Amino acid sequence: MEYLLDKWKSILTKAANFSGWDIKNYRNEAEQVDEIVKDVLEKLDIALLDITDFPVGLESRVQDMIEFIENQSSKVCKLGIWGMGGSGKTTAAKAIYNKIHRKFKDRSFIENIREVCEKDNRGCINLQEQLLADILKTNVKVPSISRGTAMIKRRLGLRNMLFVFDDVCNFEQLKSLCVTDKWIGHGSVIIITTRDVRILHSLQVNGIYEMKGMDDTESLELFSWHAFREASPGENFSELSRNVVAYCGGLPLALEILGSYLFGRTKQEWTSVLSKLASIPNEQLQEKLKISYDGLDDMEKKIFLDICCFFIGKGRAYVTVILNGCEFHPEIGITILIERSLIKVEKNNKLTMHDLLRDMGREIVRQSSLEKPEMRSRLWAHEDVRHLLANKTGTIAIEGLALKFQGNRLCFDTKAFEKMKKLRLFQLDHVQLVGDYEYLPKQLRWLYWKGFPLKHLPDNFHQENVVAIDIKYSNIKQVWKMPLLMEKLKFLNLSHSKQLASTPDFSKLPNLEKLILKDCPRLSNVDQSIGDLSKLIVMNLKDCTSISNLPKRIYQLKSLQTLILSGCSKIDKLEEGLMCLESFTTLIAEGTAIKDMPRSIVQSKSIGYISLCGYEGLTRDIFPSLIWSWMSPTMNLVSCIPSSGSMSSSLVSLNAQDTSLGDKSPIIGSLSKLRCLWVQCKTEIQLSQVLKSIMNDTYSEANVSDLATSYASTSQILEHPSRSLLIGMGSHCQVLNALRERRSKGLTTNGSTDFFLPNNDNIPYCISHTGEGNSVLFKVPHISDWFMKGMVLSVVYSWTAVKTVDNCLISIFIVNHTKCTIQIYKQDTAKSFNDEDWQGILSNLGFDDKVQICVAFGHGLTVKWTAVYLIYDTSVNMEKEPLSNPKKKLREDL
Known part of the structure; x- marks a missing residue:
């Protein structure tokens, strides 16, 4: 900086001789130059912060x-x-x-x-x-x-x-x-x-x-600038460089530190560094990453280290159950680790973390006792654990132990665990233990034993504190000979146990919440004691191909939320008791022999996700298709869905391809939550027949025999007083309000009719169509650069009864003769059309379509005139966004 100032002074001294600066107020030339420098420096940009020399990405x-x-x-x-x-x-x-x-x-x-x-x-x-x-x-x-x-x-x-x-x-x-x-x-x-x-x-x-990690290309370039002072590595170091970049996992700090550390070193030294990094992280990098860990409290540190050593890739809910058993308060602890960027939860709800953070956590454990692994709190390194079990050198310091082996089975004496009094996390993979199981610590919370070698759990397997038993791919034929009391057990996984023929007696597992029995091909019997599991939330029997029926006591499980039966090819029915499952939300039953579902399923108020009979998704999407699949012409549709009870609150729309709708009207009336029924016909003749059938069978009180010619005699109508009804559809709610306001003020009507025509500044553009009786026929106009925002129906009717009927309107029919479709909107919908209803109407209206709108009124009421006002505007985006239709995902691989 001093050098630059001297240069500037030299230049500015010359500049001072030019006009523009008055030197009479300065004692000497040097003072003048100093002032000029000060003035220029204030104007020059010297506030730039120093950043990296290699700003890749x-x-x-x-x-x-x-x-x-x-x-x-x-x-x-x-x-x-x-x-x-x-x-x-x-x-x-x-x-x-x-x-x-x-x-x-x-x-x-x-x-x-x-x-x-x-x-x-x-x-x-x-x-x-x-x-x-x-x-x-x-x-x-x-x-x-x-x-x-x-x-x-x-x-x-x-x-x-x-x-x-x-x-x-x-x-x-x-x-x-x-x-x-x-x-x-x-x-x-x-x-x-x-x-x-x-x-x-x-x-x-x-x-x-x-700030997410750099991709492979950016990572290699940034690393190369630090390791070689070039944008890419030389040929001799290309593979080694890619190995280092893979280790860094896109973390800029790691790329910078390791790149600078390897700068100028030989290939042999590079190889040695990579070998060392496999077991011992770089010290400088370790200290930088450890800052986040140091800010945790003791409980949060324990949770972090447990995840580092044992639970990466495990489901969040699964880990939460286990750590709750350890009294670590994982609900808030895991949340804090996520907030502090130490762990992440992937879309499938699995816990993950950056490899360098994992290595940092494991190094913290290793540093606690460098020379004596048996004095560390957690052991996961194969050789350390193998040596400890073979020599029976376990200590009270050990809280977690994992040994994975993919070759021939390793065998150890159970006495090796005698001194591990605080062991709570225990993971084995294809390892055999011989001896008395009494030596296993009584503080176990998690037992994960892949390839469990015994035919059943030993009689002296007393683990009153265990909360999760995960023994997949086991040789178990019978889980236990006599029921074992495990009051704290919440998770039991016996999946892929090829020899298992029957579920255990569950009578002494009062708190079991998840039962996973996937791919047990010989399992044919579910014990009646399943009904004792009052807290069971999830039951997974996927691919249990020998099960042909479920005990009826399953339907007594008030807490059961998820039942998975996919691949149970011999199960051909579910009982009506399914609707007795008060908490039931998810049913997955693909690949079964089920052809006829209990009709009561659609009465469930809680079920949200279903997969069966070739349908999969949210019930609001699946139930309509499922219901119509039951409605073949030969079926007694009145018995299809019980008339008592309320329908699922999510069933708001039905789409029907079947045109034999005459006998379907009772079921339509029973769908209390239904807002819209769509009917698709093949020809206009068929359309007319179906419409007549629906009107006669479902809305006979309207006294309409043929909708197209159902006009009442004008002279007869005029004998009775008349009143009008306004119905608004679409997003232009102010239109209806304006019409109602004009009507309340008694403004003029249109000729001999009683229609109140809109004439308001809030209505940009309005097209009206009128018809005698209860219908109006029109063609959808094509108006360039204008967008239909809504419709208003104006209906003038008379009544013969002494008193008026408040809920006079039964339904509105929108018949598209061009597309051969009928949309039926029930009374409740007509009173309060929402945005989704309007989108359904709008999506079925094409330019020049021939459309008929009809209204059905109750007994004793006769429609005199019907008018429709089409409201247009230019103030909206002409591109309509489709309504979202999300699919619910199961959060964990159950």
């Missing part, structure tokens, strides 16, 4: 965030940058600052907030002083945090500013710096980088940008 990420900032319309834009340690949060924040800082006269970048606050008690005060100095351009002494907060509010209030707060680890740090909308001026921008997303939620930021 940075530009696109930064541009996304800048665009977000520029598009914000709120008073203050608050952007959070979140990610694990070493993901590039600070680098991105600096790059954004460099791009936009010129727009702000007042700006401040406060770096390493966590580190500053941890150094001494004056950490927050130092940050306050830095903030005040950056904005006020002078040093300010702050006596205390509270005084500093007050000074910031008083001196910085309502300024337009740019703030960047880097590496925030708790909300109190931001609070001391007055990072709220109340104290910052309109147009200000605040950027916060943190490893804890909860801080950003607490601040209610406008957006959160997650």
Whole structure:
């Protein structure tokens, strides 16, 4: 900088001789040059922050965030940058600052907030002083945090500013710096980088940008710049470089540290480093990543280390059950680990983490006893565990142990576990134990034993504290000879046990919640004691091909939510008792012999997801097709669905291809939640027959024999008083309100009819069609650049009864003669058309379609005139977005 100043002085000395600067007020030439330098430096941009020399992939990420900032319309834009340690949060924040800082006269970048606050008690005060100095351009002494907060509010209030707060680890740090909308001026921008997303939620930021890993191409380029000072590795190091990049997993910090560490080293040294990294992480990288771990409390640390060593790839709910058994409070603990970027939950609800974080956690355990593995809390390395069991050197320090072996079975004496009194997590894979099972610790919470070798659990298998038994691919024929009392057991998995013929007696498992019996081909009997499992939530019998029926006591399980029977090819029916399952939400029964489902299934108020008879998805999507599949012309449809009870609340629409609808009217009437019925016909003749059948059979009280010619005598109608009814459909609700207002004021009508025509500034464009009687026929017009926003039906009717009937309207029929479809909207729907109803109507109206709208009224009421107003507007997007139809996914591989 001094060199640059000298150069500038030399140049500016010459510049001072030109006109424009008055030198009479300066004592000498040097003083004048100093003033010129000072003036120019204030105008020059010297506020740029130093960032990485190799900004690979940075530009696109930064541009996304800048665009977000520029598009914000709120008073203050608050952007959070979140990610694990070493993901590039600070680098991105600096790059954004460099791009936009010129727009702000007042700006401040406060770096390493966590580190500053941890150094001494004056950490927050130092940050306050830095903030005040950056904005006020002078040093300010702050006596205390509270005084500093007050000074910031008083001196910085309502300024337009740019703030960047880097590496925030708790909300109190931001609070001391007055990072709220109340104290910052309109147009200000605040950027916060943190490893804890909860801080950003607490601040209610406008957006959160997650710093995700670099892809393979970016990773290799960034690594190469640090390892070779070139954009790509040389041929001799290409494969080794790719191995290092794979190890780094897209983490910029790891790529930078390892690239710099390997710079200038030989191939032999590279190979040695890679070999070492397989068991011992890089120390510099370890310390950087460990910062997030150090901020956890003791319980959270235990949860993190358990996941690192045993539960990566396991379901979140499954792990929660086990750790709850350990009294670790995993519901909040796992959430905190997610918020602090230490673990992630994939879409299938499996727990995952970056490989480098896994290695960091395991290294913490290893460092606790470098020379004596038996003194560590958790053991997972094959040789360490094998040596310990073979030599019976276990200790009370061991809480978790895993041994996986894919070759011939390893065999150990159960006495090797005698001293492991605190062992709670126990995982074996194709390992055999011989001896007395009394030696197994009584503190076990999790027993995972793939390839369990025995024919049944030993009689002395006393594990009163175990919460999860997972013994897949076992040789078990009978789970136990005599029922074993395991009051805390919540999860039992016996999947892929090829010899298992019968489920165990469940009478002494009062708290079992999940029973998984997938792919047990010889399993033919489900014990009646299944009915004792009052807390059972999930039962999975997938691919149990020998089961032909289920005990009726299953239908007594009030807590059962999920039943999976897919692949049970001998099961041909389910009982009507299925609807007695009060908590039932999910039924999966593909690949069974079931041809006829209990009709009561559609009366369930709770069931949400179903897969059977070739249908799969949400019940609101599946039930309509399922119901119509029952409605063949030869069936007694009245008995198809019981008339008593209420239908599933999710059944709101039916689509029918079958045109034999005459005998289906009773079932249509029983669907209390049904909003719309669609009928598709093949010809217009068929359409007319079906419409007549529906009108006669379902709505006979309308006294309509032939809808197309059902006009009443005008002279007869005029003998009775008349009134009008307005029905609004679509998004232009103000249209109906306007019409009602005009009507209430008694405005003029159209000739001899009693229609109240819309004439309002709120209605951009309106086309009306009228018809005698209870129907109106028209063609859908094609109006360029205009979009139909709604319809209003105006119906004038008379009555012969002494008193009027409040619920006079029974249904509305929208008949598309061009497409040969009928849409039926029941009374409740007609009273309150919603957006989804309107989209259903609109989707079936094409330009020039011949459409007839009909109304059906109750007994004693006669329709005199019917009119329809088509409301158009240009103020909406002409491209209609399709309604979403989400499919529910099972969260775990049960």
